[in-house]
Amino acid sequence: MANNTAQSGTVIRPPIVVVLGHVDHGKTSILDAIRQSNVAAKETGGITQHIGAYQAVHGDKLITFLDTPGHEAFSAIRSRGAKVADMAILVVAADESVKPQTAEAISVIKDAKLPFIVALNKIDKPGANPQKVKQDLAGCEVLVEDWGGKVPVVEVSAKEKKGLAELMDMVLLVAELEDLKEDRSLPAKGVIIESHLDKRRGYIATALVHKGILRIGDWVVAGTIAGKIKSMEDFNGQPLIQAVPSQPVVITGWPNTPEIGREFVSAAEKDEAMTLAAENVNLSPLFAFFRGGPVEAKKENDSKKYLRLVIKTDVSSSLEAIDTALRQIRSDEVAYTVVDQGVGPITDADVRTALAGKASIIGFRVPLGASVRKLAEQDNVGVASFDIIYEIIEHVRGQMSALLEPEVKKNPVGKLKILATFKKSGNIQIVGGRVMSGSVARGTLADVTRNGDILMIGKITQVQQEKEDVSEANEGVECGIRFEASDPKNIADIAEGDILEIYKEEKIARTL
Incomplete structure (x- = not known):
């Protein structure tokens, strides 16, 4: 070949x-x-x-x-x-x-x-x-x-x-x-196409060589990360001594995870590698996800409620993938914002960051130690860890949904026709009437209607039959009630012939 x-x-x-x-x-x-x-x-x-x-x-x-x-x-x-x-x-x-x-x-x-x-x-x-x-x-x-x-x-x-x-x-x-x-005599160059932390071998990156020949023992620089190649493998997991242009290669010897998509270059000596890495320190962030920086730098819209997050992942590519997926969750009422992010295990520092930023922590394929979990519980900081990216999306969707105002549904329970009015004091009125249908119970809500129009809304705080307090009066029964208007600025005088539409409110959680 x-x-x-x-x-x-x-x-x-x-x-x-x-x-x-x-x-x-x-x-x-x-x-x-x-x-x-x-x-x-x-x-x-x-x-x-x-x-x-x-x-x-x-x-x-x-x-x-x-x-x-x-x-x-x-x-x-x-x-x-x-x-x-x-x-x-x-x-x-x-x-x-x-x-x-x-x-x-x-x-x-x-x-x-x-x-x-x-x-x-x-x-x-x-x-x-x-x-x-x-x-x-x-x-x-x-x-x-x-x-x-x-x-x-x-x-x-x-x-x-x-x-x-x-x-x-x-x-x-x-x-x-x-x-x-490509010229094989040039210093090796290429791009990082995957990276992760292996418990046994440390930080590992898959690179695709574009120029030159990459060899074991070479120093290699990707962004601000510089390491000396300890071992290389081909896509079959077979050991390599060198990698040539267009060849994918798994590299060990990194001090941290190099970012996905970051170009790498080889260097013969450590000093040269460190100089190259130092020159890359001021590179703009790779991911648009975090260009807004911390929450304070990313102005929140006062008309929305925000879910604040600290995100830790196994590899840098996961951060971008999570952002891309989260952007599919859209709402005019709620949103998410990232307080902090990083690659590696969830730490005490992450819990402190989340506590200060009123955020919860999400981990993706990263360890969560017992001591960190205990600290999070003590500080009442939510921590959730996942192995599947779409489980994160559903988790965040659920958390954001919880911030939505619930839908309020009226469930009718009865009607009462006003036969007499007795007393009025502020937003409280004492009236008597007959239960036309269903029942009238203490604690239920009521719309006061006249000729089909709602005059005001309020709550029934007392029900009496034959001057005795009861919890409920049923259809066909005459009773006295104490009605409290909900809005002190919207109070009307209840009159004979008015109808009280009695109901209970059911709050239904909304979802995104």
Whole structure:
């Protein structure tokens, strides 16, 4: 599998391909089918771990695929993934055509100025209609080749494993036209595509090498994080001594988690690495999520109620994914704001921050020690930890829903016709009447109506029959009641013939 050398140090490298498309259109199925048929595995059994990228072999050539998440919550990460790719495959189901996430993927591809191929998947299904898909794509300003455009189309069936070889052929053809070459003699450069904390091995990052050769023992800098490479593995989990352009590699030796999407560069010596890291200290924040800074810097709208949060996650990419998902919760009455955020376990400092900011803490795939939990309980700070991102969304949705004013429903319980009035003092009136239907009970509410119009509302605080206090008077019975108007500014004189509509209020919790 030799690469053709263009000049000293410069070689043709494998293309890096990102696969995008609407959820359920078969992106994962296509990737799985390629894995099963073409993965360049060194051992029987193929891929042994998921690192966000893998390599497949077609003929005698390698292709690197970015395995990016496909749900809306990860659209921001997916967009960043497209920026590190040489080309894209846009997957569209032949039986469903263009969907919302298809349009989003097209936007990502165009913004990154990537050449791309349309993979018409599920071509084997009875409802498949390739011509409609091409027409709908034209509506998104994507003109395929047989519609007079330049975008190639390959019809495939991931289920039947048909058209995959043709798709790989087209990827290599596009790559050849792009003339992908890199100089291996330069210092290694690339991008971080995943990072997390492993209990046994410490901080781990998956990197995609773009230039140069990365070797064990090199110092590597990503943003403000600098570390010395202790070990490297390929996508199969096999140890590596070096990594070349377009190769995904798992790196250990980081002092902290480098941010997803951050470019890295290698350095020969520690001093050089530390200097490079120091120069990056003033970089603007990677995530738009936190550009507002702490709550004080992010002005809250007085007309809304706010849920305040401290968020801790396992990897930096999770922060962006959570923000993207939370932005889907919209309301004119309530909102959320982030007091603080970070990567790593929930600590005593987080509890103190939440207490000062009147916030609750959310953890995503991070440990919560018994001592921290006890401190949170003592300070009455809410702490919730999750392993699934969509459980966080539902939790926050529920917390925000609890801030909504409840819907008030009137449940009628009876009617009383006024036969006599006896006494009035301020907002209190003593009257007598007959229960026309249902019952009249102490503590119930009442609308005083006249000719169908509501004069005022109030509460029945006393019921008497034959001058004896009772809790309730039923239909057909005459009784005396004490009525207290709810609004002192809206008091009318109750008169004979008025009707009291008796009811109980039920408060119904609202949801977002």
